[in-house]
Amino acid sequence: DADVTQTPRNRITKTGKRIMLECSQTKGHDRMYWYRQDPGLGLRLIYYSFDVKDINKGEISDGYSVSRQAQAKFSLSLESAIPNQTALYFCATSETVDEQFFGPGTRLTVL
Amino acid sequence: SQQGEEDPQALSIQEGENATMNCSYKTSINNLQWYRQNSGRGLVHLILIRSNEREKHSGRLRVTLDTSKKSSSLLITASRAADTASYFCAPKADRGSTLGRLYFGRGTQLTVWP
Numbered sequence: 001d002a003d004v005t006q007t008p009r010n011r012i013t014k015t016g017k018r019i020m021l022e023c024s025q026t027k028g029h030d031r032m033y034w035y036r037q038d039p040g041l042g043l044r045l046i047y048y049s050f051d052v053k054d055i056n057k058g059e060i061s062d063g064y065s066v067s068r069q070a071q072a073k074f075s076l077s078l079e080s081a082i083p084n085q086t087a088l089y090f091c092a093t094s095e096t097v098d099e100q101f102f103g104p105g106t107r108l109t110v111l
Numbered sequence: 112s113q114q115g116e117e118d119p120q121a122l123s124i125q126e127g128e129n130a131t132m133n134c135s136y137k138t139s140i141n142n143l144q145w146y147r148q149n150s151g152r153g154l155v156h157l158i159l160i161r162s163n164e165r166e167k168h169s170g171r172l173r174v175t176l177d178t179s180k181k182s183s184s185l186l187i188t189a190s191r192a193a194d195t196a197s198y199f200c201a202p203k204a205d206r207g208s209t210l211g212r213l214y215f216g217r218g219t220q221l222t223v224w225p
Contacts, residue, residue, distance in 0.1 A: 004153075035215075040217060041217060042114075042199065042215050042216050042217040042218055043154070043199070043215040044215075045212065045214075048212065058212075088151065090153055090154070092153075092154075097141060097142075097203055098142065098144070098159055098203075099144065099156045099159060100144075100154075100156065100213060101156070102153030102154045102155070103153055104152060104153050105151065105152065105153055107151075
């Protein structure tokens with residue numbers, strides 16, 4: 001089984017809908033991250049969490065919220081989805097400041 | 112900006128040739144990491160070089176780091192079609208509130224033709 005899993009893998013939704021993307025990890029890492037990737041823009045950090053009680057905004061947190069339900073779970077919510085949130089979303093984990101392990105990604109389309 | 116900037120944006124070579132990608136950054140770093148991304152998939156960590164190291168090897172990969180010039184290079188020797196992917200550098204800041212975060216650049220798209 002994969003160490004970092006994301007659900008759903010693909011999602012098409014409409015403007016104004018609330019969407020939750022889920023991330024689970026079996027690596028036992030404290031640190032978890034949410035990124036979005038747009039063509040030609042690389043990865044941008046949305047939120048990150050260094051432990052269950054720690055939540056921090058990244059570069060582009062507006063329009064997003066997160067929940068760290070447990071060490072192994074980190075969810076990203078779009079309260080009211082808009083078309084420019086159409087992107088590829090990645091969850092990642094790390095044990096320290098070093099290597100990050102990425103999930104397979106969620107392709108989100110907002111119509 | 113604390114992110115790395117990769118150069119070139121795109122690189123196209125024949126199988127068997129070497130591929131060199133460069134990364135420049137602006138902050139003081141603890142380490143610099145390189146990642147690979149196959150089309151539409153998650154990033155995979157390739158190699159990490161610490162600020163007190165100048166060169167590191169892993170298989171066909173060779174990474175150099177010049178902290179005085181704030182630059183790094185990734186060399187892939189004897190490229191294969193399977194090396195076709197995007198490559199990202201991620202400098203890891205060594206101080207300040209951004210400690211622990213990685214900043215990814217836009218990547219170099221490498222295409223290796225059979």
